Amino acid sequence: MDSQFMKFALPALAALAISATPAAAVEQNCRFIQAKPDREACYRRQEEELAAKRKPAAPAAETNTLETLRQMRQDDDAVYRSINNICRGC
Structure with missing residues (x-):
């Protein structure tokens, strides 16, 4: 039973490994297109x-930046309040 399982499992795993191509390999396929207009169209599609x-990631980063600035201002306000309580020239 195990030998039959291995007969089918090994080819299935090999097919899965081949079909799961990384993104870098997909990007490199354009350079192998011989016709220049088709190759340029491929590059344009990739771009x-x-x-x-990348577009949806930008608003999240902007929100994070605003939150960071807000936190920095709160920290600065706390420092300024504590400095005001220090006696200068006592």
């Missing part, structure tokens, strides 16, 4: 896909 992936 559009990358831009679409």
Whole structure:
């Protein structure tokens, strides 16, 4: 029973490994296209896909920056309040 399982499992795992190509390999496929217009169209599609992936991340980073600035201002206010309580020239 185990030998039959191995007969089917090994090819299935090999097919899975081959089908799961990394993104870098997909990006490199454009350079192998011989026709220049098709190759340039491929590069353009890749640029559009990358831009679409990066676009939603920008507002999250901006929100994080605003939150960081707000926290820094609160910390600064706390420091200024504590400095005001220090006797200068007593």
